[in-house]
Amino acid sequence: MTAPVTSLPFERVGIVGLGLIGSSIARALRKSGSARAIVAIDRDEAVQARVSALGIADSVTGDAAAGVAGCDLVILCVPVMANAAIAEQIGPHLAPGAIVSDVGSVKGAVVRDIAPHLAEGVHFVPAHPVAGTEHSGPDAGFAELFANRWSILTPPAGTDPAAVERVRALWSAFGSNVEIMTPEHHDLVLAITSHVPHLIAYNIVGTAADMETVTESEVIKFSAGGFRDFTRIAASDPTMWRDVFLTNKDAVLEMLGRFNEDLAALQRMIRWGDGEGLHALFTRTRAIRRGIIASGQETAAPDFGRHAGLSAPKEPGA
Amino acid sequence: MTAPVTSLPFERVGIVGLGLIGSSIARALRKSGSARAIVAIDRDEAVQARVSALGIADSVTGDAAAGVAGCDLVILCVPVMANAAIAEQIGPHLAPGAIVSDVGSVKGAVVRDIAPHLAEGVHFVPAHPVAGTEHSGPDAGFAELFANRWSILTPPAGTDPAAVERVRALWSAFGSNVEIMTPEHHDLVLAITSHVPHLIAYNIVGTAADMETVTESEVIKFSAGGFRDFTRIAASDPTMWRDVFLTNKDAVLEMLGRFNEDLAALQRMIRWGDGEGLHALFTRTRAIRRGIIASGQETAAPDFGRHAGLSAPKEPGA
Numbered sequence: 001m002t003a004p005v006t007s008l009p010f011e012r013v014g015i016v017g018l019g020l021i022g023s024s025i026a027r028a029l030r031k032s033g034s035a036r037a038i039v040a041i042d043r044d045e046a047v048q049a050r051v052s053a054l055g056i057a058d059s060v061t062g063d064a065a066a067g068v069a070g071c072d073l074v075i076l077c078v079p080v081m082a083n084a085a086i087a088e089q090i091g092p093h094l095a096p097g098a099i100v101s102d103v104g105s106v107k108g109a110v111v112r113d114i115a116p117h118l119a120e121g122v123h124f125v126p127a128h129p130v131a132g133t134e135h136s137g138p139d140a141g142f143a144e145l146f147a148n149r150w151s152i153l154t155p156p157a158g159t160d161p162a163a164v165e166r167v168r169a170l171w172s173a174f175g176s177n178v179e180i181m182t183p184e185h186h187d188l189v190l191a192i193t194s195h196v197p198h199l200i201a202y203n204i205v206g207t208a209a210d211m212e213t214v215t216e217s218e219v220i221k222f223s224a225g226g227f228r229d230f231t232r233i234a235a236s237d238p239t240m241w242r243d244v245f246l247t248n249k250d251a252v253l254e255m256l257g258r259f260n261e262d263l264a265a266l267q268r269m270i271r272w273g274d275g276e277g278l279h280a281l282f283t284r285t286r287a288i289r290r291g292i293i294a295s296g297q298e299t300a301a302p303d304f305g306r307h308a309g310l311s312a313p314k315e316p317g318a
Numbered sequence: 319m320t321a322p323v324t325s326l327p328f329e330r331v332g333i334v335g336l337g338l339i340g341s342s343i344a345r346a347l348r349k350s351g352s353a354r355a356i357v358a359i360d361r362d363e364a365v366q367a368r369v370s371a372l373g374i375a376d377s378v379t380g381d382a383a384a385g386v387a388g389c390d391l392v393i394l395c396v397p398v399m400a401n402a403a404i405a406e407q408i409g410p411h412l413a414p415g416a417i418v419s420d421v422g423s424v425k426g427a428v429v430r431d432i433a434p435h436l437a438e439g440v441h442f443v444p445a446h447p448v449a450g451t452e453h454s455g456p457d458a459g460f461a462e463l464f465a466n467r468w469s470i471l472t473p474p475a476g477t478d479p480a481a482v483e484r485v486r487a488l489w490s491a492f493g494s495n496v497e498i499m500t501p502e503h504h505d506l507v508l509a510i511t512s513h514v515p516h517l518i519a520y521n522i523v524g525t526a527a528d529m530e531t532v533t534e535s536e537v538i539k540f541s542a543g544g545f546r547d548f549t550r551i552a553a554s555d556p557t558m559w560r561d562v563f564l565t566n567k568d569a570v571l572e573m574l575g576r577f578n579e580d581l582a583a584l585q586r587m588i589r590w591g592d593g594e595g596l597h598a599l600f601t602r603t604r605a606i607r608r609g610i611i612a613s614g615q616e617t618a619a620p621d622f623g624r625h626a627g628l629s630a631p632k633e634p635g636a
Binding site: 092105130131132133134135140142144145149150152168177179185188189190193194195196197198199200201202203204205206208209210211213214216218219220221222223224225226227230231232233234235236238239241242243245246249252253255258259260262263266267269270271272273275278279280281282283284285286288289290291292294295297298299302303304305306307 | 324341423448449450452453458460462463467468470495497506507508510511512513514515516517518519520521522523524525526527528529531532534536537538539540541542543544545546548549551552553554556557559560561563564567570571573574576577578580581584585587588589591593595596599600601602603604606607608609610613615616617620621622623624625
């Protein structure tokens with residue numbers, strides 16, 4: 001009989017990139033007791049200083065090669081186009097048997113960019129926690145960011161099941177639900193649930209800013225009519241999102257094509273006064289929101305609970 | 319010297335249509351002491367029963383002609399395409415000197431539909447409170463819905479300034495800021511700040527629901543990546559929104575044309591790998607959100623405060 005595999009804790013976890021996600025992982029590791037030591041690795045000296053001041057890691061360094069030495073888990077938390085260079089840099093310094101993971105919003109490109117730099121005996125378990133806020137940087141993170149959210153793992157075929165199990169255990173310890181799928185399917189699912197929504201949000205905020213007949217002050221004043229809901233995700237980190245669109249190009253363009261076709265049909269309904277068609281679509285879309293609320297991925301409070309503390313209306317009965 | 323005009327309270331306010339907005343007005347009237355009596359008028363017997371049970375009006379009737387008799391203010395709170403029939407019905411029963419107002423999200427069509435049915439000596443002061451939630455019906459309303467939101471008045475040229483002043487005083491008593499503009503400008507401003515955002519939200523939720531390679535369960539699970547933000551406004555009242563698009567067709571199609579042009583440019587940037595162009599747009603859009611938060615039209619809490627109660631991150635410094 002072999003000794004049972006102990007999934008958690010990890011002995012030494014290296015986090016590369018201490019932004020919103022990386023700093024939230026550091027906090028969640030400590031809160032859940034999932035790491036005996038946390039090494040924060042960030043080339044930005046201002047970030048290093050903030051991480052030290054916040055006290056969310058046991059050591060802080062700008063030297064990635066030295067930082068990953070002796071780690072049994074290294075998580076890359078950088079914009080996805082930065083992965084290749086970091087993987088190349090840390091590859092030779094990873095301990096045999098170490099697990100490398102990441103948190104990228106695109107998985108096909110991440111597998112292509114990271115895997116070639118890892119020696120045999122190093123396990124690669126890509127991950128994507130589907131969670132975030134519009135804020136960036138080490139001060140924006142918090143340990144509960146991943147609670148009740150889904151994390152997707154996309155291990156390449158043949159990955160050691162014990163390594164996958166340890167990463168799964170880690171995300172479970174953070175309060176996440178975990179699902180495993182192929183990188184290709186991940187990129188398709190996220191294109192419609194995340195990437196295209198961000199693109200559209202960025203786009204309409206840009207369109208509004210360019211109006212010559214409506215002032216920016218008017219856009220801001222009257223944003224409670226719907227516009228402001230788009231501005232939250234349009235305030236997300238520009239570098240991260242540039243990389244997402246450049247690395248998940250095919251799936252984004254495919255989904256955007258469908259969006260455009262559907263929008264053209266809606267536009268036509270408006271032009272020709274097809275009230276029945278509009279009403280039918282507007283009724284159908286309510287069901288999806290009910291599903292999202294029922295699944296715990298959203299608050300049922302009206303207006304996202306912006307009126308929290310005021311007399312709380314009930315769910316609509318009719 | 320004449321006696322000073324007393325703006326508030328009104329003696330008897332008739333509210334036609336007790337949905338989210340109408341029932342919120344009833345509550346706000348009572349809370350602010352702006353009406354000596356409130357008459358709730360709704361042809362739907364289920365709504366009449368709820369309004370009676372909630373006790374938010376002094377009397378409840380399904381007979382609009384009888385309900386408006388003796389009112390010095392009547393506010394139509396129905397989908398905009400229902401206004402013409404109601405105005406025709408109540409026109410002959412309005413007291414001389416009474417003020418008629420509404421809350422429609424489109425103002426050009428409202429003026430066209432209502433004004434012809436009002437006798438000389440009846441004042442018409444159209445209004446649009448830019449506030450709402452995704453919930454519908456009399457149970458969804460609350461008195462604070464209009465607090466710190468903007469209400470737009472679009473009185474036709476030549477409207478009695480005293481009548482305009484009384485309506486302005488009313489919205490101020492509800493906690494709203496008030497702005498006056500032409501119906502045409504209103505419809506342009508709201509097309510970009512409210513109507514097109516709703517259309518796009520309805521559209522992407524529909525596109526996601528129609529995927530054959532991504533299941534509805536996946537769309538729901540992974541909606542925290544951005545998609546769920548769109549589902550809130552895509553859960554708004556279908557009849558109200560059908561009417562908005564049919565009655566503000568020209569401005570919506572104009573704004574949608576601009577949106578489409580901009581999206582085509584973004585799509586091209588993705589296809590050709592123009593990272594600089596994407597980054598430049600994604601950076602620019604952050605400023606608009608800062609403006610919206612600074613103006614009090616939005617909460618600065620990350621993720622719309624969905625994480626309220628957890629450790630609150632600071633505003634991003636970098």
